[in-house]
Amino acid sequence: MSSAATAPAVVGVIGGGRMGAGIAQSFAAAGSRVVVVERDGATAAAALERIATGLRRAAERGTLAGSSDLDLPDRVIAVSSVAELPDDADLVVEAVPENAGLKAEVLAAAEHVVPDGCVLASNTSSLSVTELAAALRRPGRFLGMHFFNPVPVSALVELVLAPGTDATALDAAVRWTHALGKEDVVVKDSPGFASSRLGLALGLEAIRMVEEGVADPEAIDTAMRLGYRHPMGPLRLTDVVGLDVRLAIAEHLHKTLGERFAPPRLLRERVARGELGRKTGQGFYPW
Template sequence: MITVVIGGGTMGAGIAHLLLAGGHEVVLAESGAERVTAARAAVEASLAKAAARNRLDRSPEDLLKALTVVEQLADVPAELVVEAVPEDVELKRRVLATAANACPDAVLASNTSSLSITELARGLPGERVLGLHFFNPVPVQQLVELVHHDGLAPEVAAKARGWVEDLGKTVIEVRDAPGFATSRLGVAVGMEAIRMLEDGVASAEDIDTGMRLGYGWPMGPLRLTDLVGLDVRLAIAEHLAAELGPRFAPPELLRDKVARGELGRKTGRGFFTW
């Protein structure tokens, strides 16, 4: 099966890794020669890390034979396209429109964590557009959120679910609504944790430890925000606040940290030092 992944950042590289390990031929599209090189390197590094932990059935070198990284997406007989570009509606719509032309028979999936699938599908063959929300790190996290909109064909949803389950993931199906299920709940807890830190209720470490040991979370909400990226969490919270009301309004502490460039693990500092 040929699958196209558009966007070679953290999520795109992780999705490409997952697909390669699952036996797919993968075409990974990025813009510009430098990003193409970086995208390939990210997939190689991800596979090497998994191999070092004995999580691959085949060698990284063998799996990479099925990977092609391109600057521009031309005609590809793909069955599935997954876009994993930044959370910008117009950017994602342009990318999906390009994919619809280059891969005329493919199911078109967005990895968005909060944007409206209905809006992304506007002007496209909506019966084959859906959300496939993977979680970071993609090769390790068990969950994928499959997002329906009113125009989605049931047989397309069933086909996509089968593909994802064949990759060893657990699928939950949700209606297209702001934040879907996971981002809506995750951001609500994350914003409240930041408010608690802002109000001096407890330290970041103690807030996270409370959620890990008291509620069984594998990772506390503040460390998770660092992992996702404070800028990403801020954008999602602003979107949810606009759609669902002030209970999702980002705390000033989050805005201040983003303004200072403290974006979490990717910059070395967020609510914790990395």
């Protein structure tokens, strides 16, 4: 990792939910000026509060990279329109829900606002970066920057290349990833990329094992933690990610890669009951 890597001066983040707020927090902590776009004033204010809380907790833990200045107005602002993205942005990361049409729409709108030298990126965890690039006038400056939850403490960013991604865009993304104190892996665009595809395969098989009565969730997770040194078992991780998110990715990979990614019945049933994991208080575990 290069010690000389510096964060982009100005970053736009479209979407201020858990992932978007985490991305914004990470860049702000690294010294970037950040503009977060949400759909209206209320959700923009909520996004700003998430970021402020995250920065404050990081400072309390002593893990805040860079300056400990938490005066957010100088570091992060939230707006309610893509049209309000800064016209001097170096990087814009889209972090809206995993809907290809919505992602393409906001990326195309951002392209009309930002300067020619700005890199555009999607935080998608499984959608085709090649198809998203097709919505842009200049697809060469676009790539996937797949961050992991929780973003501020995760060690990885998966950089996903479409066939037309320029080397300059990749070089900038690598440099900025290192400036956040994270490692990069570079992969070609493929359904599920590397991380989601392998992670989902393990998670789906663990769900099938519960469905078949092989073992309970705690036993399966303990086996993977202690036997294979996973920091978290696949079922607890599914709760953290969200069962609905896992189901959506599974359905996408089922269509593109075949039957081995068919969602288990138990996963569909839990999502139908609203048992989505940590965010609803119940998944494979109570939270």
